[in-house]
Amino acid sequence: MFGDYSIGDLGAIFAMQGFAGLILFSVYVLMALGLAIIFGQMGVINMAHGEFMILGAYVTWMTSSFFQSHLPSLFSGYFFVAMILAFIASGALGMLVEWALIRHLYKRPLDTLLATWGLSLILQQAYRSVFGAREVGVELPQWMMGSKQVTDTIEVPINGIFVMCLTLAITVVVAWIMYKSRWGKQVRAVVQNRVMAGAVGINTEKVDRYTFGLGCGIAGIAGSAFTMIGSTGPTSGQLYIVDTFLVVVFGGAASLFGTIASAFTISQAQSTMEFFMSGSMAKVLTLLTIVAILMIRPQGLFALKVRK
Amino acid sequence: MLVGHQPKEFLLAVEGLTVSFDGFKAVNDLSFYVEENEIRVIIGPNGAGKTTVLDLICGKTKATSGSVQFRGKELTKLKENQIVQAGVGRKFQTPSVYDDLTVFENLEISYPRGRSVFGSLMFKRDAAVRERVEEVAEMIFLKDRLNMYADVLSHGQKQWLEIGMLLIQDPDLLMLDEPVAGMSVSERGKTAELLNTIIKNRSVLVIEHDMKFVEDIAHKVTVLHQGQILSEGTMEKVQNDPKVIEVYLGH
Amino acid sequence: MSDEKKPGLHSPLRRKLLMGMAALPAMSLLPRTSFAQAPATSAINTTGLAVTDTEVTVGILHSVTGTMAISETGSVQAEKLAIDQINAMGGVLGRKIKFIQEDGASDWPTFAEKAKKLLVNDKVAAIMGCWTSASRKAVLPVMEQYNGMLYYPTFYEGLEQSKNVIYTGQEATQQILAGLDWVSKTKNGKSYYLIGSDYIWPRTSMKIARKHIEGKLGGKVAGEEYFPLGHTQFNSVINKIKLTKPDVIYAAVVGGSNVAFYKQLKAAGIDLSKQTMLTISVTEDEIDGIGGENIAGAYACMKYFQSLDNPNNKEFVAAFKKMWGEKTVIGDVTQAAYLGPWLWKMTVEKAGSFDIDKIAAASAGIEFTKAPEGYVKIHPNHHLWSKARVGQAQLDGQFKVVYETPELIEPDPFPKGYQ
């Protein structure tokens, strides 16, 4: 395997593979953050999470088309507008869904799974009816394309760096919201003891709605970022849902740090294995390992030990 | 079952029992002993670790260190169902009965036979089972409600039903977590009467806040505070212990 | 709005326009039968198919829902266009074609079930349909058992031949060998990196490609990789490509994965105008999603490109856009799907009967001179003689044709030496 490469090449391999792993890591974190909030904090299994992401992607596509035809001079900056719009659109849809559907099911987590699966089917067909069955391509502004030459053999893609920065920023903001802001404290209070939180004057319904909206909004941003590397079609969202859930569960559902750590572990494992075997087998092995570890340590990597 | 059993000095010996949850020691180096046919009541303020002690004995929570010996068997190494089969019964704080089953079926499930998967497939509801279920139902005042679904019972009746479910297991050590909490005055009286009939030939470990009730039934009282024993002895002795008065009875 | 819902053809004005247009190529073809007295139904339909004195029913069987809807939409559109054009010039043996459309829902047993329904309950005279190999494999036993006739449009892996199927796309060797010969000669390709989605068509294609590269071209295969369908992370394989520096990247990545693949190639700084890339799985349809700017410079080996410069194709493209909108693009498979109804019509008229057995027997030798791809002929093995073309992807999402085989290539679904 290594015989064909020189030492310098090998160094470059590991540098670039590491970077590929970091991009995958960012992607996983983006996908999983929203779900970690919804599933980890609220206990809702949102199978339509992928469809919220795709909504963000479609919003990005529409924004880019709009800028192309109406504001071509500002095209290079459209992506930031698109991300904000994606957040608003997915977040708003999320709040609507919470109001219409989820709030009736807080006591039946497995039923949220079924109901949101139904929702995902409806959303998929809605996308197909509105945007057509074909995939849409989002054109990136010039500055996001291409790569940066680090050394002779090592190049890093610019959109990869962008995704990583975006992930970092969103993670910081989410961590701040959940752990430092007053609102985050309310969310955690509601999670721990709904009745008590209500009794001390927290509007639990409002907290639920905004938490769900926030989770979906982050999914929207993730979808927006995905247009840079992946495809946008009515059923694209389904591809991500299992991976995303595994990342969250593997990390230990209630811990944001665990989610990030598990995204890192899984992405590095997968990208390293992909180098040595076929993509299919790498995927199978990664999933199998996660399942095996979850069987041994069902609470995930970073779960608190508490009296139940 | 106990008849003819070789009496030992202690039925239950808890020694150096410690459990910590992420550094917080809910039970800290606890030791106490329960004799045959003794009624022991554990009291203590909220968060003293009373329920945790029961959890540790019955295997619901795994101890960090220490030992729990029951008739010479080390319980900390056994699984929950093995602990039950060794002769320890546990009633939970909130009544845990099966709402979708009838009173009869609730009791029948606790009947100590056919506890393996295939045993339960082959289980036959024979005369012995019926008799025993009816006998216990009589004791817990639910004889005329055998065919009712458990979800229509009152709170007190559910507590009795759960006590009945333990009774039918015929354990050597019965552990009750606040058996009269939430009961009406008349129900409390009946429960005390019920407990007095069922403690024959077995030891009982009770957690209770109701001092009147404790006084009525306790042979010996253990006072827990912050996971450790504050005082132990007869009700009288404990009541007069200044340490106890300070942390618990005083306020 | 989904594309299928456009009621374009129900406007009389458009219909007239279409009739005029369609009539142009068709007039010269079959002037007699179109206007002659239609033959008696009993004579031309001896097996109880859905043929009346004025109508004949065919089935259209593609996925309108599910993951494959993306790809199959174009085929449905092309088949409906062809049927409309044929009806506008008088139908088949004096009978208008009526179609029953069924949804395969991207689910193979559903395809089999619907095919059976079309044959057994609706007694259709032919089925235009299927797209993936899996759907065809599911439908094939049904076609053979109930003796139906399937016109299958997609380029596929070969290794199959049936009395009850006409393959209007290319089998693997038709698509692969000429393209490899061309790239080896003009790009001096010595080492090849093979990348495909993980299922039978890419794997079989790569197997043939590898044998050809190693056996006939004297080149070497630098790497061979497969990814699950729908995979979106190609950074690892891109790194390997960067290290092995192959002369040619040879790709058979399908569906949504394409978008990720080309975007990530571009982002990783692999410039397709310098690095030779030859794909057998990207048509104009896929570029719609990938974006011209991400794939410009890559070569694709197909038999048809929308930009083909011949009068047949110009008419076809104009009619297609008239019916389905200016923005629609036409890929290789869409064109092949368009051939289906026409080939069937000509075969029926040659056989003078709708009977499946007679059509199956009469198929060999049917020529379609007005095919958008130029000229095709049905081989006795029920595949088409066709040319292979190499096109280079442009920024606007179209291909510029850079090479065309001088002769028609004989279809060979069981190629000796490549199995």
Add this chain to the structure above:
Amino acid sequence: MINSRFFNRSELIGFLSLLLLLAVILPFFLDTFRLNLVAKYLTYAFVALGLVMCWGYGGILSLGQGVFFGLGGYCMAMFLKLEASSVANTKIQSTPGIPDFMDWNQITALPMFWKPFHSLPLTIIAILLVPTLLAFIIGAAMFKRRVGGVYFAIITQAIAAIATILIIGQQGYTGGINGMTDLRTLNGWDIRTDHAKVILYFFEVFVLFACIITAQFIRLTKLGRILVAMREQEDRVRFSGYSVANFKIFAFCAAAMFASIGGAMFTLQIGFMSPSFVGIVPSIEMVIYTAVGGRMSIFGAVYGTLLVNYAKTMLSESFPELWLFGLGGLFIAVVLFFPSGLSGIWRDHVARHIDRLIAMRSEKSKRAWAIKSAADGAPAE
């Protein structure tokens, strides 16, 4: 007296009408094509039946039943494929006598794990045991460690994903995404003819009823009651001296075996098997069949499966675009408004009226009806 009989009145009505529907009405009124469709629907009913056992009674939601359905189906398909790949049938291959897809993938000898599938008895044993064994391994690993509820659902879903990728990736051994097609005969008997389809239909109905009766038997034993008890108060059961994990494993294994039988029936009926039944989407759809029928009701599961699939066929024939809206809406409606599914509707609306009707009539002619309604065992209360 409760549970003194095998079926209570509602169940008896359910049983008899199902028997009438499947064994008499449908075969009489439907043509072979539609009957074959019903046969396909019924293969899913096996899975739904298993889900009633493990989800409805045991409270274990598995989103990976497709894996077991697929395993059963593949075992059957391997047998049929071997029979269809006789040397005479496969003369044109480079290695005659092995399945065509192996030949395409340059495999020159039959892999070891295929060999047992030359024998029908071994195949039947494999159909019954292989999925059960897998379920046992998964169940033992998970339930002994108290993985349950949501986590179990997500992990089984991941297992379904793994199985799909594996089957598609290992196409030399499995036929890949195309699956195993072109299955022809069972011990020389052509399973593709209309006549065979009808016989297979009745055979399937027979097996289905055998499974229904088995499920009902299990439900009525103490084991069935323990499952219910476990779903409600898992700790109480544990502290009544039962190994909760073992009972869960049993329920999960039983569900896997039912699903596997369904899969084998599917292969026989449809004549092929492909990875598209193994994945996440079919697995979740099978859950919804159960939910529509009523997750607690054995008969409800069968009716639910028939209803949803019938609706699917009808809707997708006339309004393909609407089908997903319909199915999605059904998921939501069942969860929000009819958590007990069809059987709940029956119990709350229909059965109550019947009870009232009987009560009224027996009021009117007390003497005439007294004996009969006593025999009917009017409500236990």
